[in-house]
Amino acid sequence: MDTVEEEKSPPPSPKLPDYQHFLPPPQITFSNEMQSKYDSDHDSVVSSRRPSAIIAALRRPSQAIALSAAQAVMNQRRYFLGLFQNQSERSILGKEDFDQKDEKLKRYNRKLGDESLTIIISALYAKLLVVLGMAFPITEIISQDVKPFFYQGFYLYLYLGSIAFVSYMYATYVKENTVQQIINTYKKGNKPGFIEKHKSHPVRYGSFYLRLGAIAFGIGSMVYSGLEFGRYFELKNNIECDSNVLQAITPATRMALTLVQVQFIFLNSKDFELNRHRTIARFGLMHMIATNLCEWLNVLVEETKHEIIHLGNHTLDHTNASMTKKYCQEGDIMGSLVTNASPFLFPCTIEYSLICAVILFEMWKKVKTVKIKNKQNKELGKSATSGHKDEKFTQYFNFPPYINNPTNSNHFTIDCSNAHRGLFAGIMVIVLTIISLIMFFVLAKKGGTSESKKVAEFEVSIVELILYIITTIVVVVAMFQMRALKYDRKIGVEGQVGIGLDNTLLVVAQTGMFIYCMFSIIGCYFSMDNSPSAELLAEIFSFIQTCLQTMFVLDGWWRKCRNMNQAKNKPGRELITFLIVANMAMWIINTLEKNRAEFRQTHLDFFGDWAWTIITHISMPLAIFYRFHSTICLFEIWKSAYKIKACQRNPFFSII
Template identity: 35%
Template sequence: GLHIATYFETITTETCESEIFILVYVMHLLFTFVQTFFIFKNHKLVINKQKPFVRFGMMHLMATNICVLIVTAVMETNEDYRLQSYIVNNVTLEGTKSCYEEVTLARSASPYLFPCTIIYSIIGAGIIYRLYQYIGVRIKQRWPSHTSFTSSAPTGASAIDCDKANKGLFLGLLVAVFTLIAIATFFVFESRLQDMFTAVKVLFTTEIVLMIITGLGIAWGYIRLSKLKFITSQFLSVDSVLLLVALAGSYIYLCFKLIAVSTSLQGNVAGILSLITTIFSICQITEQTVFILDGLCRCAENDNQMMQKPGRAVVTFLLVCNLALWVVSMFEVKKTRVVRLHEEFYGILAWNIITHLCVPLIIFFRFHSAICLSKMWYNAYQKEKTT
């Protein structure tokens, strides 16, 4: 939508893109709307007619989401590379000077919003694949319990009970308030005081504190949830696979950062904070992934565990903390543009490719972790369903 608005915003000057891209953006907007409507309308539908054609359509739709993901990453990488090359060299190709000198709404919001397109494509592909799995499958009682992508509760499901979650929710809200204050401080230093280095230091410090808190919470949560029954048949669900995909992208990005920072560290505070944040991130996402994969396979073994709900407060706390980390991770591109150790080490083009492919997966990891924790929050305290 912002790209469409940019066309009218720069209508009196030369633009960096052909006018045909307006049609592309309009079609992309329509595709997103229609697909979202289709998913919300049909996410519980089991199709038993014309199954070969439906399977072909689902596979085509899933491939379309993957193509949108790739095209978005390539286009954003190209745009950022051309813009940064112009800034560094202070030269442009003929006919592009005016568009790169103008500050447009889409260009200002791009570091925060382009990952959303990629995340939407990943989630869309995951939901379509799940629909594909259940083509022709007869459900006797109700839709399967994998409802992390859709918030609609099945018919006959018990009401959500917030028992044993109050302490975790209260502590989580304190963490959320701390995060919001830190983000507000970031914008004060960035916009009003024009001090980007201090602004980025605030983000690094916030991220380190959040990861230390969540790391301790995960350790305590694992001790509490280990009392519950483990179900091996639940280990490789779609949620688990998507979490592992996001983890792989996060590992790749963090390893690239670690190599660059440890090799090019010059003793400045921002560089040291970047190194500490990277090391803590690798440890925290590893610990959290193991905890979530284990927790998704847990359920209550008896009525006493259903009543006591061991570890539910911790799961609630971790859910809110991951939402806070998700918000902080939205500023990852902004941080790398201030701390230029990585860009100087790999080069503008290589680093742009790395960030545009991997940063959305880090953001998705935080977002999907919150989804998986919400699923644990409910399912881990129910008895195992017998077929």
């Protein structure tokens, strides 16, 4: 058996220094048998030692000290052996190899630092552009000494820069695709050693209906820009109006940018590989984000200015009268057309800019940094190439839940079961909304009396109150019915970590609803002597319904059926169908009736023309987009929450 002996140390000498008067460490001696075993394999010795012997040794203080000292000696031996091994490796590989490794590490760290610097600078660049885009239009309105449209060159720079970035990405894509086609033609098939270009899985930002709505909003934005382009040719013949050729070039460039941006984001974004041009992609995407935000602010300020001028023509306010003299907005044909159509078209520009800015920001976040090259990447590449055929098959064919035959993925099928009653109830809501619209436009026509306008506002408030009360009850009942479904939330859905792109847009748009509801509640409360109580109740229930519906969408987005019984009964689907149609009705009301500041005459009197017009034009476009996007999100829940996935391992699971 191995033994560890402790030699007696001599007594301390009185002539030694003070720090040596303490007990010196015990001197360790090893037997020949123990020394040979430690030299061979220390781990085997430790494992072979009986626990009873170790415990018995630890009970004696001298033996415990000896064991700890022995362990320290062995750790020291391992350290020196490691040093000798590193030195031998250095001698084998040579100094040049180690210098090359250090140089590669320094180069990699330098790349990481450069990329983090480009991220910071691109974000600061976008922030600077947004601040300038907000400062220029506001300065033009506040100061009477500034000529109108002096900042058109700045917006021209934004539009041309965005078009140049998209053109560059198209050029690189065409170049790479052409080179790849030449290589494929030269190789003539898959020969040994030929590496085919790997096609990454396409990333879609937002649902299909969001992209479809964004294209529709882009068309409305192009119509708005076209009307501004035509108005220039009418204003340049008027001597009293200050016109500039940039007033025609800027809207035309904006139309071209809208068309190019729709193509870039929603149609062919999957074809561009932004990671190959990381620095240019980061600055270009941030430039496009700033362009959309500046366009949002510009349209917001312009339409606020137009409505203040319109109100100034009907009032005797000195500020409005001076602004009317500065700007020549009215004309025989194009001027009046822009004035009448802009309340319906400028929300399209704001909603389109909002969607594009959020999607471009998601694309900017997806631009990756430098990858670490290691053995795992090779293994991942092998697995990716091996699964490439399976991906092609699964992309082309989709297997329905209960049918064994494959169907083409281009076929679009919708199961409309358990939805007819909600649809018929929603049709009744649409009919009620159309009747209220007809009554509103008849009673609130130009030249009508103030009493008829008050009746029109009261009639709209009653219809809104009925809608909000019914939809609030429906949302609460639907929340309780869908609580039985499984909450299946997956991280990283739709290219991001969090609540998802569609839900992010919904939460951002809800800010407009909050702003409009809060200011309307305050205005109605302090103007109750001149306004009916129905307006106050309508705004309160609008706020409550908005909060509950957003909670319902954020929760129901991740709900899935647990079993076949839920897939058959579809709890809550009738109510979701009704909410889809009801939100369409509320979107129509906000778009056609409440988008003007003069809709609430009592609020104009309470807040003032300037303040209430600014509040309306900031909040109402977001409120309109909230109703539109709520319809999209509810339809996505209606379509996907009641499906059973075809990739279940056991398709014949229990019904209960």
